Amino acid sequence: MGTREELLSKGYEIATFAAGCFWGVESVFRKVKGIDHTQVGYTGGTTVNPSYKEVCTGTTGHAEAVELIFDPNIVPYHKLLELFWALHDPTTLNRQGPDVGTQYRSAIFYHNADQQHAAIASKMDLQRSGKFDNEITTEIVPAGPFYRAEEYHQQYFEKMGTEGGCIMKY
Template sequence: MEKATFGAGCFWGVEATFRSIPGVVSTLVGYCGGKTDNPTYQDVCTDTTGHAEVVEITFDPAQLPYEQLLETFWKLHDPTTPNRQGPDVGSQYRSVIFFHSPAQEAAARAAKERLDKSGKFRNPVVTQIVPAGPFYKAEDYHQRYLEKRGLASCHL
């Protein structure tokens, strides 16, 4: 099993999408990339901790290549808007890939370059690609949030 960690705006819809992909073993929503230990949702919402709302994915690379997760990530959000996805504004909603290995870093950078050169977007892709640091699991009520409420998706 391998891990992949992505930030693409509000983590509820991002988690629901990744959870539905065959080869994904589990997902957790949480916070990564900040300077505060054990942040709460309220802390992260202040936009002062530096954390992004992320989904940590455990996947089976024999069934699901990392590159396929990247393809889904790019389709989930607008990677050209810094610190914003739809109505959600703040650095916690930034587009970011936290890589767990040199192979993931290389795949993410190559995919970003291809997307940037494709002409799909008018503006440049601003997605950060950075090493995975500590992951802090979000509060239980955020886990499988949409599923618990019988919703298929949120505004994303």
């Protein structure tokens, strides 16, 4: 373990996913061997350094997301994609379960061309698999600025001593 910058200098990579409420998404990814750093925050919008309250209005364009720093030698990106798809229903536009709004959209924010190609291929494979009756609505877009959420959102379920109750498993 180290700081985000130390890990990146040692060959670790960044992955950013939005799959509904970020508390549950982070809770699941934190348990994966090879992911050494997580943080929840906001990305994909236009407001600089938005607050949770602002993001909840749906006017900033941001999604609730989790940023992961991972060792690709232990957990390759395609394994993270498999978990991402399993965590939520990627066919519901701008919602997961009871959470409705663009901030809860399904999105993969890629950090390089390899991630982009892997994300597109995995989405196409999943759509062709017939697992879902409806079309997958997940956005696959370049990663932009990631704004760390307020401290009380970080590792929320661990702090509260509860399991990821807002996670939707499919």
